[in-house]
Amino acid sequence: MKKWFSATVFMIALAMFVTGCGNNGNSSKPNENSSAPSKSASESPKSVDNEKEVQISFIHWRGEDTKVFNELIAKFEGENPKIKVEMSIFPSEQYLANAQAKLIDGTAGDVFASYPGAQFETMFKAGLYADLSDVGFKSKYTENLIKAGQKDGKQYAFPYQLVYNQPIYNKAIFEKLNLTPPKDWEGFLALCETLKSNGYVPIAFPGADIGPGQFMNSMMMNNNTDEEIWAKVETGQAKVTDEWFVKTLSQFKELNDKGYFQKDSLGTSKDIAGSLFAQEKAAMLATGSYMLASNLALNPELKQGLLAPITVAADQAVYEGIHTTTFLLGVSARSSKKDAAKKFVEFLSQAENAEKYANETGQLVTVNGVNYSTSELQETVSWTSKKTRFHPRYLISVAAIEKAVTSSIQEVIGGVDPVKAAENAQKIIDQNLKK
Amino acid sequence: MKHSKSLYLFILPGLAIYLLFFVYPTINGLILSFSSWDGFSERKWIGLDNYTRMLTGDSIFVRAFQNNMKFMISVVVFQTILSLFFAILLTKNTKKNVIYRVLFFFPTIISSIAVAFIWGFMYNPNVGVINSFLGNIGLDALSNNWLGNPAMAIYSIAFVQVWAHTGQMIVLFVAGLQSIPEELYEAVYLDGANRWQAFRNVTWPLVAPAATIVVAYTTIQSFKAFDLIFALTGGGPAYSTEILSTYIYHTAFQSSEFGYAAAQSMGFMVIIAIVTIGQFKLLRGNRAY
Numbered sequence: 001m002k003k004w005f006s007a008t009v010f011m012i013a014l015a016m017f018v019t020g021c022g023n024n025g026n027s028s029k030p031n032e033n034s035s036a037p038s039k040s041a042s043e044s045p046k047s048v049d050n051e052k053e054v055q056i057s058f059i060h061w062r063g064e065d066t067k068v069f070n071e072l073i074a075k076f077e078g079e080n081p082k083i084k085v086e087m088s089i090f091p092s093e094q095y096l097a098n099a100q101a102k103l104i105d106g107t108a109g110d111v112f113a114s115y116p117g118a119q120f121e122t123m124f125k126a127g128l129y130a131d132l133s134d135v136g137f138k139s140k141y142t143e144n145l146i147k148a149g150q151k152d153g154k155q156y157a158f159p160y161q162l163v164y165n166q167p168i169y170n171k172a173i174f175e176k177l178n179l180t181p182p183k184d185w186e187g188f189l190a191l192c193e194t195l196k197s198n199g200y201v202p203i204a205f206p207g208a209d210i211g212p213g214q215f216m217n218s219m220m221m222n223n224n225t226d227e228e229i230w231a232k233v234e235t236g237q238a239k240v241t242d243e244w245f246v247k248t249l250s251q252f253k254e255l256n257d258k259g260y261f262q263k264d265s266l267g268t269s270k271d272i273a274g275s276l277f278a279q280e281k282a283a284m285l286a287t288g289s290y291m292l293a294s295n296l297a298l299n300p301e302l303k304q305g306l307l308a309p310i311t312v313a314a315d316q317a318v319y320e321g322i323h324t325t326t327f328l329l330g331v332s333a334r335s336s337k338k339d340a341a342k343k344f345v346e347f348l349s350q351a352e353n354a355e356k357y358a359n360e361t362g363q364l365v366t367v368n369g370v371n372y373s374t375s376e377l378q379e380t381v382s383w384t385s386k387k388t389r390f391h392p393r394y395l396i397s398v399a400a401i402e403k404a405v406t407s408s409i410q411e412v413i414g415g416v417d418p419v420k421a422a423e424n425a426q427k428i429i430d431q432n433l434k435k
Numbered sequence: 436m437k438h439s440k441s442l443y444l445f446i447l448p449g450l451a452i453y454l455l456f457f458v459y460p461t462i463n464g465l466i467l468s469f470s471s472w473d474g475f476s477e478r479k480w481i482g483l484d485n486y487t488r489m490l491t492g493d494s495i496f497v498r499a500f501q502n503n504m505k506f507m508i509s510v511v512v513f514q515t516i517l518s519l520f521f522a523i524l525l526t527k528n529t530k531k532n533v534i535y536r537v538l539f540f541f542p543t544i545i546s547s548i549a550v551a552f553i554w555g556f557m558y559n560p561n562v563g564v565i566n567s568f569l570g571n572i573g574l575d576a577l578s579n580n581w582l583g584n585p586a587m588a589i590y591s592i593a594f595v596q597v598w599a600h601t602g603q604m605i606v607l608f609v610a611g612l613q614s615i616p617e618e619l620y621e622a623v624y625l626d627g628a629n630r631w632q633a634f635r636n637v638t639w640p641l642v643a644p645a646a647t648i649v650v651a652y653t654t655i656q657s658f659k660a661f662d663l664i665f666a667l668t669g670g671g672p673a674y675s676t677e678i679l680s681t682y683i684y685h686t687a688f689q690s691s692e693f694g695y696a697a698a699q700s701m702g703f704m705v706i707i708a709i710v711t712i713g714q715f716k717l718l719r720g721n722r723a724y
Contacts (some may be wrong), residue, residue, distance in 0.1 A: 062603045093669075094688065096688060096689075096691065097688035100474050100475070104475060122473060122475060122691055123475065125473070125475065125476055126473070126474075126475025126476050127475075128475070137704070198549075207583065207672065207673065208582070208583055208668070248619075261560075262561065263560065263580075264560030264561070264580035264583050264584075265583070266580060266583030266585075267558070267559065267560040267561075267580040267581065267582050267583025267584070267585070268559075268560065268561060269559075269584070272559060272561050272562060276561065283593065298697055371437075398690070399685075399689045399690040399691070400495075400686075400690050403685070403689070407671070407672070407673040407674055408673075410585070410671060410672040410673040411585070411673040412673075414584065414585045414672060414673060414674075416673075428494060428495060431488075431492045431493055431494065
């Protein structure tokens with residue numbers, strides 16, 4: 001009996017010891033008042049030259065940038081021999097899931113990237129961002145392009161990339177057929193018809209993955225010009241069964257029914273759609289400027305431009321395109337190496353380093369004084385002077401609602417009536433309304 | 436015979452592992468299911484709200500369950516029939532049969548992600564080999580948008596699941612078939628039975644315990660077929676391949692609703708338990724032999 005009792009006590013002690021070692025969402029006690037980050041976080045980066053060597057962790061999702069980041073990290077480590085940077089890359093779809101635990105316990109992600117909108121909001125609420133309002137390198141960024149990293153008047157992250165989330169078109173095909181980007185919906189349909197009758201797929205649409213979530217932005221930008229529309233949908237003040245969204249779905253249906261997307265578009269992934277475009281079988285690619293470089297890698301002869309479908313009459317069009325500032329660089333509020341982390345962000349914010357990043361990845365950046373060397377980037381930079389709207393889908397903060405919206409587009413392309421698809425989406429939205 | 440109580444100490448290592456890696460996470464999950472937690476901030480106790488939402492206000496959960504049932508029934512029926520059929524053909528331990536068994540078993544050892552990659556390419560409507568093959572032999576009418584057609588996608592994935600796991604079930608059936616005494620067949624043929632009657636009256640009753648295991652295993656396997664679906668379609672298009680396990684993942688890691696995902700997991704656990712217990716009860720009669 002005594003032995004049995006001892007064994008039981010040992011077991012309980014072992015269980016308590018092991019479970020005590022684990023991380024618990026409660027036990028780490030995140031910043032309870034997330035809008036008041038730790039004081040040290042808002043100080044300027046200090047010199048770490050006289051300190052012992054530190055290793056900081058940099059996490060993000062852009063596997064395609066590995067090479068240029070490795071080069072930049074090597075340069076940074078050369079300039080800062082006491083700081084080592086360990087880069088970890090997680091796939092974008094599982095980024096939050098992978099980064100979450102590491103960011104919470106502060107074991108990784110001294111410098112971390114995040115998406116704007118829902119992801120930034122979630123991480124902000126958890127108090128993960130150090131306040132970067134007072135850092136000297138803030139002035140290196142274009143002021144109106146870093147708003148996506150601001151909250152309550154403070155700067156918590158610096159959006160690094162400037163992306164245009166609207167279709168890419170093949171300039172050579174357009175020139176050959178004497179076509180120009182149209183100014184209204186009728187013109188867009190006529191353009192697609194001309195392309196189709198000349199043997200081209202008018203629009204390569206990656207309906208299996210990113211297509212609905214990308215193309216919906218430019219398709220809806222002029223159908224409802226209210227930038228608060230998704231906030232209203234999320235609180236029940238507006239519905240997707242309203243005329244503007246049913247119209248957007250109907251226009252998707254029209255493009256599909258007239259054969260302006262490639263056959264079986266819902267089974268087409270981003271890579272396949274990209275290769276249809278790069279092979280010049282398709283004249284437009286419904287993704288965004290982030291694919292200009294990869295298209296060019298597939299076909300160095302490509303001449304690419306950006307356009308957006310204007311879904312209303314020319315005189316009713318308010319916006320010409322869609323932009324996003326993304327890849328928000330933040331410093332973890334839970335990092336014990338904030339100074340070194342801020343030094344690394346400062347390094348990335350220098351014009352010459354941002355320029356290297358931009359020209360090697362084919363992405364515009366939000367840093368001032370950068371010279372773009374490729375024709376694609378020069379084409380893209382011309383859009384900075386146009387009237388573009390911030391990526392509407394990023395303003396949907398509830399993931400279940402976002403998925404209901406993109407699924408309604410897939411339903412319409414799959415043959416469901418736009419009104420019915422909107423009703424199906426609204427039913428899910430009603431179940432997930434923000435309280 | 437008198438047992439020493441100290442013998443119980445021998446079960447302690449196993450018990451400790453079980454408690455730590457099964458009981459503790461399950462209890463933790465159960466507690467979490469009564470909370471609202473986004474994975475970052477503090478947990479908030481909300482009582483039965485997550486369960487109420489799951490049972491009365493979540494049409495996607497219902498749809499995911501329906502997809503699960505479609506997937507499970509397709510996989511259980513076809514995988515069981517096919518594996519039994521091939522097992523009967525490959526029962527004898529001849530050199531040729533062993534080679535065939537190895538070939539059928541081979542997909543089982545490939546990782547699900549690799550299987551998904553292979554079939555994702557084969558099913559691709561633009562460059563996939565299935566549609567190309569059908570086109571080349573003049574059967575264009577049969578080509579389909581295998582993973583992009585909401586009405587077809589779940590069955591296309593069920594086919595891949597059957598392809599990947601039939602070999603595994605063949606092994607179980609072969610073991611069951613090889614344990615049937617040859618004399619029973621000699622007796623039944625002497626009585627004038629044909630092959631179908633021999634199957635009905637000898638093979639099936641005696642292979643039924645193996646069939647019970649195959650059906651139960653296939654059911655649980657198809658309910659939990661997360662990786663294949665996640666890699667092939669991610670639950671789309673338009674929720675048409677969303678099953679409970681992918682939906683729970685999306686709730687947790689895309690919507691950041693960990694408390695609600697825990698409640699869904701509890702519901703999922705109960706559903707699997709009910710289906711499995713029901714199957715065992717239905718198939719229990721088969722153990723009469």
